[in-house]
Amino acid sequence: MKFELYSQVALTTNIPKYGLREGDVVTLVEFLEGDDNLPNAYVCEVFNAVGDTIAVCTVKEEQLHALSKNEILHIRTLEAA
Structure with a gap:
């Protein structure tokens, strides 16, 4: 599903490196088109x-x-990553 830039979406997985959890809301600032070897991001x-x-x-x-x-x-309180 392609999302509109600058929209807010929720994460479906944890991202421990940044202390982020599933359900945290993020803002999309750039689209990276994938190819056969890499997914869209x-x-x-x-x-x-x-x-x-x-x-x-x-x-x-x-x-x-x-x-x-x-x-x-x-x-929620952000825990140190």
Whole structure:
């Protein structure tokens, strides 16, 4: 599924290197088109609750989930990576 740039999506997997967990919301800032050997991917910017950037990472398209109106956002404390 191709996502619109600058949209918010949720992670479907943990990304321990950045202390991110499944369900965390990220903003898509760049699309990386894959080929036969590499899947499509996105560069994601991750913000804390007050809008500071806390991580920029690349994730496979399959590791992202479109947000829907029947989901609710949640806060948690970011643990050190």
